[in-house]
Amino acid sequence: MESLLREWDGDSVIFRFDRLCGAWIIIAIHSTRLGPATGGTRMKHYPHVQAAVQDAQRLARGMSYKWAAAGLDAGGGKAVIAIPPDLGPPARTDLLRRYGAFIHQLRGLFLTGPDLGTTSEDMDIIAENAAPYVFCRTPAAGGSGNPGPFTALGVFTSIQVVVEQLFGDASLRDKQVLVQGVGSVGGELIKLLRQAGAEISFSDVDPISIQHFRRQLGLQFVPPGEVYDVHCHIFAPCAIGGVLNEETIPRLGCRAVVGGANNQLATPQDAVRLQARQILYAPDFVTNSGGAIAAIGMETGGWSPAEARERVAQMIKSNLFEILELATQEEVPPDAAAQRIAERRLA
Ligand code: PHE
Numbered sequence: 001m002e003s004l005l006r007e008w009d010g011d012s013v014i015f016r017f018d019r020l021c022g023a024w025i026i027i028a029i030h031s032t033r034l035g036p037a038t039g040g041t042r043m044k045h046y047p048h049v050q051a052a053v054q055d056a057q058r059l060a061r062g063m064s065y066k067w068a069a070a071g072l073d074a075g076g077g078k079a080v081i082a083i084p085p086d087l088g089p090p091a092r093t094d095l096l097r098r099y100g101a102f103i104h105q106l107r108g109l110f111l112t113g114p115d116l117g118t119t120s121e122d123m124d125i126i127a128e129n130a131a132p133y134v135f136c137r138t139p140a141a142g143g144s145g146n147p148g149p150f151t152a153l154g155v156f157t158s159i160q161v162v163v164e165q166l167f168g169d170a171s172l173r174d175k176q177v178l179v180q181g182v183g184s185v186g187g188e189l190i191k192l193l194r195q196a197g198a199e200i201s202f203s204d205v206d207p208i209s210i211q212h213f214r215r216q217l218g219l220q221f222v223p224p225g226e227v228y229d230v231h232c233h234i235f236a237p238c239a240i241g242g243v244l245n246e247e248t249i250p251r252l253g254c255r256a257v258v259g260g261a262n263n264q265l266a267t268p269q270d271a272v273r274l275q276a277r278q279i280l281y282a283p284d285f286v287t288n289s290g291g292a293i294a295a296i297g298m299e300t301g302g303w304s305p306a307e308a309r310e311r312v313a314q315m316i317k318s319n320l321f322e323i324l325e326l327a328t329q330e331e332v333p334p335d336a337a338a339q340r341i342a343e344r345r346l347a
Pocket residue numbers: 038039040112113114115116135136147262288289291292295296
């Protein structure tokens with residue numbers, strides 16, 4: 001734990017042990033240089049506290065880069081709530097209320113929104129105590145709602161940019177796209193891909209989602225163990241992080257990786273591994289920034305949902321074009337080019 005805290009390049013990590021249910025609340029503040037630290041609240045079970053701290057740190061760092069690359073005045077932070085495996089719904093709701101009170105005590109040092117394991121309905125509960133530091137409450141409660149569709153739109157736009165770069169034409173007709181994870185982002189991405197005429201396959205671990213996408217939509221299901229061996233044009237990771245690593249990259253049969261998950265690369269070295277295999281990797285903190293951009297735009301910039309859709313698509317398209325161009329010019333992986341652009345702003 002000590003070395004995790006020593007070696008991190010961020011600002012601070014705040015801990016709270018929730019005695020009543022045995023959860024750990026960990027808030028990583030990576031940078032407040034561009035504005036108040038803003039990032040989602042991830043809620044899940046972790047094998048041990050260190051794993052939760054490391055996740056919070058990496059996700060907070062990703063948020064600093066996400067905001068900087070998008071040109072928005074917000075800082076990087078992330079909350080992780082490491083819950084016991086058997087937390088029931090009433091205990092979970094009570095925990096969210098106590099978490100809200102904790103956020104309120106921080107008086108705006110950290111602003112939050114949904115992430116893996118939390119929803120807009122959860123933001124309503126947190127905001128009972130933590131308003132005005134909570135984004136993406138339900139529209140009924142005065143918030144901008146689920147950011148998933150906006151994140152999905154950004155990923156979809158990124159896929160178009162990459163397809164144009166690789167094949168000279170942005171049309172997705174007959175392009176094979178594999179979507180890993182059909183949750184609030186992957187599920188919405190599939191809708192957009194269908195409208196665009198792509199050939200879609202998907203993977204997930206949840207039996208109900210698998211059933212839905214397979215039976216109702218007639219999509220091809222790929223068992224989780226085979227995801228990294230599928231031949232396709234685009235692989236779109238929309239679930240967990242760390243999926244691009246030493247073990248999976250040699251197996252990949254895609255031309256590009258463009259997805260919605262945070263921290264897709266296990267290590268920085270993996271960007272180089274992908275480049276060596278001539279697989280174009282679109283940096284995750286750019287492709288998945290749509291939800292965060294839309295939430296801030298709608299709740300602090302007065303954008304309508306239609307305007308948010310337009311701006312998200314336009315911003316991500318021009319940012320990604322700039323990144324791919326810089327990568328070609330400088331002969332570096334797109335991830336390095338994107339980091340350079342973000343770091344220029346953070347400096
Ligand atoms: N989960 C979002 C992301 O990773 C975080 C977020 C959403 C932050 C909405 C603020 C508002 O981008």
